[in-house]
Amino acid sequence: MPRRGSRGRGRGPFGAGACHDARVGDEPVRVLVVDDHELFRRGLTMLLGVESGIEVVGEASDGSEGTALAVSTAPDVVLLDVRMPKQSGIEACVAIKAASPTTKIVMLTVSDEEADLYEAVKNGASGYLLKDSSIEEVAQGIRVVAEGQSLISPSMAAKLIDEFKTMSRPDRSTGPALKLTERELDVLRLVAKGLSNRDVAHRLAISENTVKNHVRNMLEKLQLHSRMEAVMYAVREKLVELE
Known part of the structure; x- marks a missing residue:
């Protein structure tokens, strides 16, 4: 494994977006x-x-x-x-x-x-x-x-x-999405576009902690495990388009 190199701050749905030091002033x-x-x-x-x-x-x-x-x-x-x-x-x-x-x-x-x-x-x-x-x-x-x-x-x-793009289905059911509030849907769409919590907070004019709460509630309601699964869900349900 190379010791030196770029930090790979990815963009798009799967990059880290804005990067921060982990738990500054807190436990490692x-x-x-x-x-x-x-x-x-x-x-x-x-x-x-x-x-x-x-x-x-x-x-x-x-x-x-x-x-x-x-x-x-x-x-x-x-x-x-x-x-x-x-x-x-x-x-x-x-x-x-x-x-x-x-x-x-x-x-x-x-x-x-x-x-x-x-x-x-x-x-x-x-x-x-x-x-x-x-x-x-x-x-x-x-x-x-x-x-x-x-x-x-x-x-x-x-x-x-590419895998996500094949998941679009014409007979999609919008039932699960109806469990989400409008604000949770807003957060889901932005997360699926690759925005970090900080960027989502800035875009929606809310606090970063509020974004984290929305993400946690969203994952719980949809029975998902991670932000990437949320991206999969958003694409499959046509809540966001990947160009």
């Missing part, structure tokens, strides 16, 4: 690293250990061990490889989200397969980064995901947009 983001390649895992753990605002609370060599460790350590963010023995990263993602819904999942993998990306997003992952990302990009991804944002490697974002 607690991270669990799960990867079956020992040299990569330990190297990543060491590099993250010197990053500001990040504390690595454990590491595991497979999905099953990672799930158990996530339950016992309750990390803020889990970095998961996709392809692992005993229990895959996708299976671990499902298990961890079921046991600890507030824990954020970032897939960190060599897999650039659309199917892996889609399954990760569908099962609650908030980020999907490739292993050729720099340590700065991974650290920044951890920070923004901990804040409730979503992040995908730019090369994968285009693939996910």
Whole structure:
């Protein structure tokens, strides 16, 4: 993994938008690293250990061990490889989200397969980064995901947009959308266009905390796990158009 490089401040539906230091003046983001390649895992753990605002609370060599460790350590963010023995990263993602819904999942993998990306997003992952990302990009991804944002490697974002475009259906049911208030729909449309919480707050002339509350209520009403799932929903229900 490169030590230096751009911070990858993505744009569009899956970029971090405005980036902020994680939990300034507060507790560090607690991270669990799960990867079956020992040299990569330990190297990543060491590099993250010197990053500001990040504390690595454990590491595991497979999905099953990672799930158990996530339950016992309750990390803020889990970095998961996709392809692992005993229990895959996708299976671990499902298990961890079921046991600890507030824990954020970032897939960190060599897999650039659309199917892996889609399954990760569908099962609650908030980020999907490739292993050729720099340590700065991974650290920044951890920070923004901990804040409730979503992040995908730019090369994968285009693939996910293409996947979303195929989801439009003529017989859509607007029933679920009727559960949302007009303001929640406004927030959903802006989130789907890639705006950060800060940008949404500025656009709607409300506070950032109010935006966070709307996002949380929106996800709860629609039974979704992440902002990226909200994007999928918005596109499928034709609440937003991706050009």
